[in-house]
Amino acid sequence: MKTTLLTLSILLSSLAQLSAQEMTGVFFDPRDGKEYETIFIEVELEGGATVMKEWLGQNLNYAMEDGSYCYNNYEEYCDTFGRLYHWKAALKACPAGWHLPNDLEISVLTKKHGGTKSAGASFKEGGESGLNLIMAGFGEADGTFIDVGVNGYYWKKSEGSDSPGLLTIHNGVDYFTDESIDASHRNSVRCVRD
Template identity: 30%
Template sequence: MKRLVLTIFLTGLLALALTGCDSNLTDRDGNTYRTVKIGSQTWMAENLKVRTEGSWCYEDKESNCQKFGRLYNWDAAKVACPAGWHLPSKEELEVLLKAVGGTLVKSEDEEIVWWSDTGKKLKSTSGWKEKEGENGNGDDAFGFSALAAGGRSYDSGYIQEGVEAHFWSSTGYDDADAYYMGLYNFGDVAGLFGGENGSGFSVRCLQD
């Protein structure tokens, strides 16, 4: 009997390691989340779903919250993560992109910064629309499973589902904007850009 119990226990540990699921990661609404370790960081492997003021479901449909998680304005995103987790800074997103193996590229004025060969590795294997006949899906090489959740513009329109994913950082860009990580159905790049604070973007929390 002891041997059977030990076998069951070890099998459970193996399954947990393979799936990256942490049943202890639960938000205040009772939603649970898979997690994934990439390099030195542990990330949510799903978009945050907790309800807060300043958050929305894509096209105001609850089914999209279940599919994509919620879209948050910047103020809501900064306080939405569960205890022991936080909204990543721009620098912490850069650590992620470096761990994935991307090559840093900057525009001449250094206003636009992106990493080549990273988007495909972070994107999910389905749900991304084709672009000019090219498959927009990723290979999800690290288990980050980024969904093409689109976003909500500051003037309340919903845009780019199936085409783009935007993830807030905690770092301000200027008085009206904050940095976010953008992934797209074209190419294999990931970029860090400034987005209007009132926009609705996805949130991935990082373990403290």
């Protein structure tokens, strides 16, 4: 009886810790068999409603015939940082049942982590959000690559618009920038489950 009560007590304690933290999972991309860590993030919506969203916890590394690149064209960069995609490829890169993050998903996550002036620190590798966005750099249409280890550039989709959006995290600062960008740039992709 004492063993059962001790086991139950440990289980309840573990569950309480899980509810206080974000939960993690694993996703196997059926297209190429690659394994990705995922993070389940609960966010509060207007009026106090909450929703749980599952995000890839790693940059997408799905090789597309057209529009995906390894930094400096070295496969080893893809193994570490994931692939970089131009906008048209990014729109199709996420596996079935997943999508590029949209403005609302970025906005509620930003609000949860202190706003644009401080949420960047939480979004970065090792940050409180669990997203672990990394400084994967970006590529230009002319084939040059810039900023690996310095900044991370992530595609996002604006609701009701085909214009490419970009979330940029910066090394050494807590803020992030959110802007529009030329569709020919080659940036990282993080997917969110539908």
